[in-house]
Each structure stands twice: as structure tokens, then as C-alpha cells.
Amino acid sequence: MKKLIIANWKMHYGPLKAGAWVRAFRRERLPKDLDVAVAAPFVSLAAVRASLGRASIPALAAQDAFWANEGAFTGEIAPVMLSEFSCAYCLVGHSERRINLGETDEMVAKKAAVLQKAGISPVICVGETETQRRKGEQDKIVRAQLTAAVAGLKGDGRAVPVVAYEPVWAIGTGRPCTPQHAKDMHGNLRGVLKKKFGAAADHVRIVYGGSVDLRNIGEFLTTTGIDGALVGGASLDPRNFALLCRAAIPA
Numbered sequence: 240m241k242k243l244i245i246a247n248w249k250m251h252y253g254p255l256k257a258g259a260w261v262r263a264f265r266r267e268r269l270p271k272d273l274d275v276a277v278a279a280p281f282v283s284l285a286a287v288r289a290s291l292g293r294a295s296i297p298a299l300a301a302q303d304a305f306w307a308n309e310g311a312f313t314g315e316i317a318p319v320m321l322s323e324f325s326c327a328y329c330l331v332g333h334s335e336r337r338i339n340l341g342e343t344d345e346m347v348a349k350k351a352a353v354l355q356k357a358g359i360s361p362v363i364c365v366g367e368t369e370t371q372r373r374k375g376e377q378d379k380i381v382r383a384q385l386t387a388a389v390a391g392l393k394g395d396g397r398a399v400p401v402v403a404y405e406p407v408w409a410i411g412t413g414r415p416c417t418p419q420h421a422k423d424m425h426g427n428l429r430g431v432l433k434k435k436f437g438a439a440a441d442h443v444r445i446v447y448g449g450s451v452d453l454r455n456i457g458e459f460l461t462t463t464g465i466d467g468a469l470v471g472g473a474s475l476d477p478r479n480f481a482l483l484c485r486a487a488i489p490a
């Protein structure tokens with residue numbers, strides 16, 4: 240499976256800076272055998288698309304979507320609107336949304352299903368908090384999160400989901416989990432996918448997120464079972480992010 244690295248800008252970069260980021264990133268050399276995507280704020284998606292021109296890398300990703308395609312839902316963005324932008328991916332259930340906006344497993348599941356129907360691969364984010372880890376509940380928690388999120392998904396090869404394992408305590412702290420911890424957890428998550436999708440689970444990438452940077456990306460991506468990375472802080476500088484992509488897949 241081709242590895243996938245997604246930049247998650249979070250709430251950074253309006254249209255002006257987003258366009259400049261893409262133009263700078265496009266000047267960098269990238270490994271051929273790597274899928275790269277940028278999860279931009281909604282209002283910056285058009286600028287990212289425009290700055291890409293005819294280029295297809297990085298692919299476009301959104302950071303969230305609503306669970307219906309039309310209707311009286313003030314302020315929300317529908318999956319079909321994102322497919323008009325040719326978004327390839329959309330994050331769902333990021334811990335920052337679960338924590339700050341009260342997103343539940345049920346909401347995440349509904350969003351993932353509508354996105355997939357709209358032809359967009361949902362990037363399902365799961366991960367335990369520090370407290371849950373201290374109690375030794377991490378396996379149970381992330382398994383439950385993923386089981387709920389994939390309930391309405393199909394394994395027919397269209398808009399194949401991606402799973403992002405992001406331990407909450409590792410996000411933005413400069414304290415990533417060890418590749419071994421990620422490997423164990425990815426194995427755990429792979430089991431959930433097998434149960435749901437059977438052989439089609441082999442096509443679902445499980446990526447790691449949480450303080451991934453230029454120094455540790457190589458070790459994560461050479462660890463068995465880690466199919467890519469979801470990168471926050473280290474994606475904000477286009478040159479640094481390009482270097483990170485290069486370090487991920489050594490020539």
C-alpha cells in the first residue's frame with residue numbers, strides 16, 4: 240500500500256496564506272511513491288485548488304463535514320459540496336472536535352457514511368486520552384471508537400476510508416508515542432477493520448498522528464503496520480513539510 244501523509248493545518252491559514260503555502264510546496268521535490276494531502280480550512284479550499292493548477296499533489300482534504308447533503312443546517316458544510324471541490328479526503332472525529340465541540344461516536348459515524356457516499360474518503364480519527372491510558376483502557380476505547388465509526392461504511396473499494404490513530408496526549412505536546420505503541424494499537428485497529436470489511440480491510444490505511452516531525456517520521460513510517468502520518472504543527476511550514484515527506488520515504 241502506498242503511504243499517505245496528510246497535513247492538518249487545523250485553524251491556520253486563510254485563503255491568502257494557503258495559496259502561498261501551496262505555491263511554495265509545489266516548488267519542492269517530493270518522493271514519487273507517496274500520497275500527500277492537505278487538510279485546509281473550508282474557506283481556504285478554493286485557494287488551495289487554484290494554486291494547484293493542474294497538479295494533483297497535494298490532494299485536497301477538508302477537516303470536517305456535516306452528516307447531511309442539504310437542508311436547514313446553518314453554518315454546516317455538506318459532503319457533496321466538498322466533492323464539488325474534488326476533495327479526496329475529509330477528517331472526521333478529530334479529538335479537538337470531540338473535546339471542544341462534543342462530537343460523539345454517533346455523529347462521527349453519520350459523517351463518515353455520508354462522506355463515503357459522496358465519494359470522499361473519510362479519515363476517521365481515534366485515540367485515547369491521557370486519563371484513559373493511565374487506567375489501561377486505551378485498547379478498549381479506540382476499538383469502540385472505530386467500531387462505531389465504520390458501522391455505516393461499505394468495503395466496495397470506493398472512497399476507501401483511512402484510519403488515523405492519534406493518542407490525545409501526543410497531540411501538540413512534542414511527546415509522540417513510541418513506534419511500538421503505535422504498532423500495537425494499529426494491530427488492534429486492523430482487527431476491527433477485518434471484522435467489518437473482511438479482505439477489503441487490507442486496503443484501508445492506518446496512519447499515526449501526534450507530534451510527528453522531521454526527526455521521527457522515518458522511524459514511524461518504517462514500522463510495520465504504520466501506513467502514513469497525520470501531521471499538525473510540522474506541516475505549517477511548506478519547506479519543512481516537504482522535507483518531512485522526503486524523510487518519510489528515503490530515496
Ligand code: 13P
Pocket residue numbers: 247333405409410411412413448449450451469470471472473
Ligand atoms: P501535531 O502534529 O501538532 O501533534 O498534531 C497532530 C494532529 O492532531 C493532526 O491531526
